[in-house]
Amino acid sequence: MGAEGGGCAEAGDATSAGGRSDVLVGEVRTGLLANSRALTEPEATAVVALRPGSQVRVSVRPVPYAVSPGLTLGVHCPVPSASGTRRDGLGTVLSRASLTSGRLVQASTHARIVLGGRGPAVEGHRPWAHHLVHPGAIEVVGRLPADDLADGFLLTATGDGPGAVLDLGAVCGRLLDQVQESPILDQKPPFRARRTRFRFVLLPCCHTAAGESFRDSGSEDSGTTFGPSHAPGHVCRVDFVVADETLRTLSLSQ
DSSP states (O other): OEEEOOSSOOSSSOOOGGGGGEEEEEEEEEEEEEEOOOOHHHHHHHHHHOOOTTEEEESSSSSSSSOOOOOOEEEEOOOOOTTTTEEEEEEEEEEEEEEETTTEEEEEEEEEEEEEESOOOOOOOOOHHHHHTTTTTEEEOOOOOHHHHHHHHHHHOOSSSSSOOHHHHHHHHHHHHHHHHHHTTTTTTTTTTEEEEEEEEEESOOOOOOOOOOBTOSSSSTTTBBOTTTSOOOOOOOEEEEOSSSSSEEEEEE
């Protein structure tokens, strides 16, 4: 089951100035904490203190919430592609774990993938020092359409071990396991519940020229257009899909 917003008037790769396009990809996994009761604030803080020396952010309203410091993981592997095109990506991904109401545990991982687009491709690999000062960015060597990457990411099967392509779900899964294995937890959840997955991509809109408008392809009035694509809050396309009982995907062009 899916829902789709207005479509763009023209097809093609969305590129930014200089011929490059950035695609934000991410995944969130949610589960029930392996503990018989809700954690107190000090306990929740200790469970998500995953990086020594870094502060855990805590809030109490509207509900108790604790989120770990950001964790950076280096990656060097092919990026997903619906067409099967092999393009290597090199960079880092950012992850966090959080607890809500002392019961609900989530792990999220995201990265901004830099593509060559229509312009010059990213030439060769930069040294790791460059990627460490640009956390959460992955540079792709060679050309790859943004839509091809997005479709491949949303449809790629995910696991908890080494995969053939970039797998943010596996990173989330390992982070959730790390939280659930905390010695603070008694490993007695009040009931059994499957983990859910939410996978998303944010694409640049296919209109880049200042003042250009897009047409609502689903409107009966073929003359209906919307504002310039560069206007704040403009959304070009939305696709939300309930893939199965545990997986939801979202593709957003903005």
